[in-house]
Amino acid sequence: MAQALHFTIPTSTPLNRNRKFQPSKPSIISLPRIPMLKKQISAVYSETDSTPRVLTAENGTTGGIEVDTVTEVEMKENGFRSTRRTKLVCTIGPMSCGFEQLEALAVGGMNVARINMCHGTREWHRGVIDKVRRLNEEKGYAVAIMMDTEGSEIHMGDFGAGATSAKAEDGEIWTFSVRAFESALPEYTISVNYDGFAEDVKVGDELLVDGGMVRFDVIEKIGPDVKCRCTDPGLLLPRANLTFWRDGSLVRERNAMLPTISSKDWLDIDFGIAEGVDFIAISFVKSAEVINHLKSYIAARSRDRQALLFSFSFVISVYAGNIFLFDIAVIAKIESVDSLKNLEEIILASDGAMVARGDLGAQIPLEQVPSAQQRIVEVCRKLNKPVIVASQLLESMIEYPTPTRAEVADVSEAVRQRADALMLSGESAMGQFPEKALTVLRSVSLRIERWWREEKRHEAMELPDISSSFSDSISEEICNSAAKMANNLEVDAIFVYTKTGHMASLLSRCRPDCPIFAFTATTSVRRRLNLQWGLIPFRLSFSDDMESNLNKTFSLLKARGMIQSGDLVIAVSDMLQSIQVMNVP
Ligand SMILES: Nc1ncnc2c1ncn2[C@@H]1O[C@H](COP(=O)(O)OP(=O)(O)O)[C@@H](O)[C@H]1O
Ligand SMILES: C=C(OP(=O)(O)O)C(=O)O
Ligand SMILES: [K+]
Numbered sequence: 001m002a003q004a005l006h007f008t009i010p011t012s013t014p015l016n017r018n019r020k021f022q023p024s025k026p027s028i029i030s031l032p033r034i035p036m037l038k039k040q041i042s043a044v045y046s047e048t049d050s051t052p053r054v055l056t057a058e059n060g061t062t063g064g065i066e067v068d069t070v071t072e073v074e075m076k077e078n079g080f081r082s083t084r085r086t087k088l089v090c091t092i093g094p095m096s097c098g099f100e101q102l103e104a105l106a107v108g109g110m111n112v113a114r115i116n117m118c119h120g121t122r123e124w125h126r127g128v129i130d131k132v133r134r135l136n137e138e139k140g141y142a143v144a145i146m147m148d149t150e151g152s153e154i155h156m157g158d159f160g161a162g163a164t165s166a167k168a169e170d171g172e173i174w175t176f177s178v179r180a181f182e183s184a185l186p187e188y189t190i191s192v193n194y195d196g197f198a199e200d201v202k203v204g205d206e207l208l209v210d211g212g213m214v215r216f217d218v219i220e221k222i223g224p225d226v227k228c229r230c231t232d233p234g235l236l237l238p239r240a241n242l243t244f245w246r247d248g249s250l251v252r253e254r255n256a257m258l259p260t261i262s263s264k265d266w267l268d269i270d271f272g273i274a275e276g277v278d279f280i281a282i283s284f285v286k287s288a289e290v291i292n293h294l295k296s297y298i299a300a301r302s303r304d305r306q307a308l309l310f311s312f313s314f315v316i317s318v319y320a321g322n323i324f325l326f327d328i329a330v331i332a333k334i335e336s337v338d339s340l341k342n343l344e345e346i347i348l349a350s351d352g353a354m355v356a357r358g359d360l361g362a363q364i365p366l367e368q369v370p371s372a373q374q375r376i377v378e379v380c381r382k383l384n385k386p387v388i389v390a391s392q393l394l395e396s397m398i399e400y401p402t403p404t405r406a407e408v409a410d411v412s413e414a415v416r417q418r419a420d421a422l423m424l425s426g427e428s429a430m431g432q433f434p435e436k437a438l439t440v441l442r443s444v445s446l447r448i449e450r451w452w453r454e455e456k457r458h459e460a461m462e463l464p465d466i467s468s469s470f471s472d473s474i475s476e477e478i479c480n481s482a483a484k485m486a487n488n489l490e491v492d493a494i495f496v497y498t499k500t501g502h503m504a505s506l507l508s509r510c511r512p513d514c515p516i517f518a519f520t521a522t523t524s525v526r527r528r529l530n531l532q533w534g535l536i537p538f539r540l541s542f543s544d545d546m547e548s549n550l551n552k553t554f555s556l557l558k559a560r561g562m563i564q565s566g567d568l569v570i571a572v573s574d575m576l577q578s579i580q581v582m583n584v585p
């Protein structure tokens with residue numbers, strides 16, 4: 001196959017009023033041959049019915065194009081230039097787990113549904129996954145699923161007997177105990193999940209619940225029980241995180257030696273792999289090692305699963321660095337002192353990161369959280385990994401229907417930093433107003449993005465070369481150039497035809513002014529792209545013939561009223577590494 005960089009370059013200056021031009025003959029810059037593994041996409045797995053299927057441009061499952069119903073409506077109403085670039089993650093809990101509630105969130109712009117394995121039963125988690133799947137299949141959404149592990153840090157247990165919270169008042173004496181309680185807890189008693197707790201704490205230590213939402217002084221130790229006096233009153237919520245401090249420093253004793261992935265987490269991970277979740281988020285990551293370990297585990301398990309599903313000798317692993325079609329992306333949660341120390345190596349090893357400000361704010365002084373956030377977002381952008389800003393974005397909306405001004409300012413700061421995604425936790429899991437909270441994230445994102453775009457005040461970020469092969473370098477250069485051209489020519493959209501999503505993510509990394517339409521042949525890649533800034537993922541079966549791909553796309557999108565004749569588009573593809581500039585015919 002031709003290894004060429006195709007530039008279809010306009011003869012006249014393209015920036016006239018209606019940005020139309022007469023294309024000249026394409027000028028072709030020849031590059032050395034690179035093995036492109038063109039045939040390897042010949043078989044892909046259709047996830048809707050568990051039967052392997054051959055997808056080609058001619059006999060694709062739909063012959064059409066799949067896109068979110070919400071995106072489609074938004075694009076028709078506001079024009080695609082003003083679609084939302086920042087993606088939204090919602091934690092699902094008792095207030096959002098019904099089918100109608102999930103649908104309302106999907107309508108409201110939820111791109112990823114997160115289930116937190118700290119809470120709920122296996123049956124409950126499976127129920128949520130099934131409902132999201134059904135929503136995708138029946139209503140055309142591409143909501144991805146993120147499973148968030150519990151991790152082995154110290155936390156309180158449930159209250160038992162259906163109690164959902166307890167109030168600790170100033171001066172009250174509470175017992176934190178490692179005993180196993182059969183039924184309801186005695187009054188003023190909290191169970192602790194970590195057996196070494198009673199040994200590790202000392203009289204005089206300060207005990208912080210949920211990073212300081214409630215504080216206690218340790219006053220006495222009696223066997224498995226630790227008696228504490230409340231010094232800062234507040235609400236105790238089930239499974240809240242516990243840290244203890246001595247002489248102003250976080251105590252990291254034997255608990256620092258707890259494995260990042262506990263035995264319960266491994267069971268949950270097996271469950272996530274079996275269910276085919278899109279993302280697994282790992283709590284309290286300390287180093288890159290654990291991420292590498294998990295990734296090779298997932299790869300091995302996915303291969304087993306593939307072997308099971310395919311008794312035929314299809315080639316299903318599609319070359320893209322080391323990405324497989326069944327791969328589950330691993331998200332490193334940055335929420336500890338160690339994760340900040342090893343930030344670059346952790347991000348490099350992961351497929352994305354989360355600024356988990358809840359626990360992070362319990363491990364470093366609160367006033368250091370904003371700069372840590374800025375640094376994490378920046379490192380992720382440079383290394384081309386999606387980043388989620390999480391926790392307390394709209395905390396007051398758990399109880400109230402409108403956010404505080406400060407919360408809106410916090411959300412807009414994350415949008416201004418151009419994080420890939422924002423996340424709701426308690427607001428959507430157990431708050432009174434999940435949909436309203438999502439609406440606030442959506443409208444603040446849209447407004448701030450537009451404001452910054454119109455003012456052209458984004459400082460350009462120096463993006464380092466990240467490719468490890470010559471072929472990848474070509475893709476990277478193409479994407480950097482395409483994004484720059486898109487801004488200079490003020491094009492309406494960038495189209496990217498991508499098998500693995502890699503080329504789409506490289507474009508997203510450049511944060512261009514226009515939206516990026518990402519066409520991919522597989523539902524799982526499409527769902528995964530839903531976490532990345534500025535990407536509008538479509539499922540489309542396409543071939544290696546760019547001309548026919550473009551014609552097909554134009555006619556399908558035009559038929560649905562999503563683009564118009566005359567719109568100016570830049571198209572790039574990872575099969576025929578090329579950039580083309582053209583008006584929609
Ligand atoms: N599956 C669930 N079942 C019950 N409650 C949940 C569930 N998921 C989340 N929650 C509630 O929402 C709150 C916020 O969610 P999240 O931030 O994910 O957890 P945490 O506060 O434990 O870190 C939790 O403290 C819990 O009260
Ligand atoms: C997102 C976080 O993790 P979790 O809710 O699982 O504690 C956090 O700590 O901010
Ligand atoms: K968790």
Ligand SMILES: [Mg+2]
Nearest residue numbers: 335356358359
């Ligand atoms: Mg956390």
